[in-house]
Amino acid sequence: MLRSSGRLADVTVLITLVAVVSGCTQPVPGRPVAGEGVTRGTVDTSFIRGADGSPIDQLAAAAITDVEQFWKTAFPETFGQDWKELSGGYYSVDTSSQSAKPPPCTEKALDVEGNAFYCPSADAIAWDRAALLPVLQDSFGDSAVVIVLAHEMGHAVQRRMGITQELERRQPEKYPTILTEAMADCYAGNFLKWVNDGEAEHLSIGAESLDSALGALITFRDPVGTSAGDRSAHGNAFDRVSAFQDGYQQGTKFCAAMTVDNRPFTQQSFTTAADQSRGGNLPFADMLDSVLPDLNAYYEAAVRQAGGRWVAPKITTVEQEPDCAGDQGPIAFCPADAAVEIDVNEELPKLHARIGDYATGTLLASRYGLAALAATGKPVQGDGAAANALCLAGAYTREVFTRQQGFGLSPGDLDEAVQVLLAHDYAGRDAEGGSAVGPGFKRVEVFRTGVLEGLSKCGIA
Incomplete structure (x- = not known):
């Protein structure tokens, strides 16, 4: 905690979650908690490629179905355009199977291991149903799975609002990864508020489930000491939780208006060797x-x-x-x-x-x-x-x-x-x-x- 000097910064902002090809990080082990079930009945999984109808894919199907429904209304209200469903669809990957087919943006199924991601080139979302979603569910409850998928849909929203990979590469100072991840966290907060308000057809998430999900979210922070200016930075736990809470409280237009000018981050690197050596x-x-x-x-x-x-x-x-x-x-x-x-x-x-x-x-x-x-x-x-x-x-x-x-x-x-x-x-x-x-x-x-x-x-x- 003690340091001799550091970067002066205003404080604002909250959290992202998993993903790989899109830039999201792998989860670290969390402290198990008893999570509540969040689904109402069973949901048809046939629209998900590779799905096996298992309870974890049913949970994913419920989350995807409701988040799609949320954006069908929220996107026109926010951007003045109709929502376009993902042209590339959804992929559930059994990374424990040698015969599993790779989803878009990967060369083999094992590339998805322990991850979920949005693939911009194919406009698709994929997840590991063997080594990611069940681990999240066991450790933090069903709502952790929901937030992961809502976050990835947030990246699809960004693409539809014109923030593409090419734009991010050409203007990294305007669209750094830490900002686009915070924006996706913010969109996840929008969706969870909608669910919490009782608007979702298939999901029901109360206060206890929300706390469990936030416990999962803070495990997806960057390693301590990562600079906010790092091109692969996703944010610390405070920044990511802040982004989620801002989305939960402020609405979709707030998230859409986030820029490097109005969204300072608290994440910072170590300023002394002594502080770094003791992990802060x-x-x-x-x-x-x-x-x-x-x-x-x-x-x-x-x-x-x-x-x-x-x-x-x-x-x-x-x-x-x-x-x-x-x-x-x-x-x-x-x-x-x-x-x-x-x-x-x-x-x-x-x-x-x-x-x-x-x-x-x-x-x-x-x-x-x-x-x-x-x-x-x-x-x-x-x-x-x-x-x-x-x-x-x-x-x-x-x-x-x-x-x-x-x-x-x-x-x-x-x-x-x-x-x-x-x-x-x-x-x-x-x-x-x-x-x-x-x-x-x-x-x-x-x-x-x-x-x-x-x-x-x-x-x-």
Whole structure:
């Protein structure tokens, strides 16, 4: 997390998924979750070339059928032209079979292994039904499969709006891969909102399924330290989740209007050899030593700006989950004595090791956010307090992200924030632990508000 210098950037934007020939990345192993079924009944798979009628192809058929229906209405409304169905169709490839035929844009079936992609030259979408879709389904639920295919359809939308491979090659500065991938993620968000609103005939996706899908999405990020300027860059987890959420909230015209001028990205490369050598992560004890004084300085300035009086919270370390004020998780703000208790033995060090140092930073920033609310006379209990504390954690993250020198974020830290927010509601709990921001999709949304818009949106001004 600690770096001496870095690129100054405004923060905006969210996620893509799988694909190969079109440039999408291979997935990395995720943490299995129990995913809900999202289909209503069975769907005829006969329009898919190579389909075997299996449940995974039925799920793919349901997703493709509904996303086609979505664009039949959304495309004319967005671009003023009729939607054109894919001329090359759809291909389900059994990469475990030696007799499987290769889909367009490949030479052999194994070229599809572990991937899904849109082939622009053939105007077709293909996927691996043996080593990709079932893995996503098992690890993250049915909705992960749906988002992958919706993302690939997003590339077909781009082609129909005139963003072709030739144009991308001739004008890479105008249509970099990271932008076109974010746009496809955004279009996937448009579709999932339509499904969530109950408009789809074959799919039904609720909050739990959406959280599971986002958990899958963050596994498709670029390797930590990849520059946003890399010609093959697809985006970090924060950028890709941001693009998806923007699509979910803003609509298709918003996604279609994305350009390099209005869509800055948070992804950045390492700026020091030392930071790169440790993967952008400080050891647990070093992280506490570094971030606590910085949090104190940041919130002192914020509270004074709001007309309050800041007193640095007393820091107490405990060997188990704090219990000074309700169940807040491994870090707690204790209103009675204006203290912050930190679990240094059990869950917090484990989260730090499993996710990264800014999982620790995000949770600490939210508890300091409660201290800032108290210092400005604002409530620290209830749904509003929980959301404001989480928003303040985002505002602090904005500050350390945009620093060019001193203590700041390393590549991967924003992704770690997204991961801990999706997996746990600790950062979204109030000072009693009784109210919490949820589901995970909402926690990321509130956190992003602080990151993108700063203190003014977080209840202490």
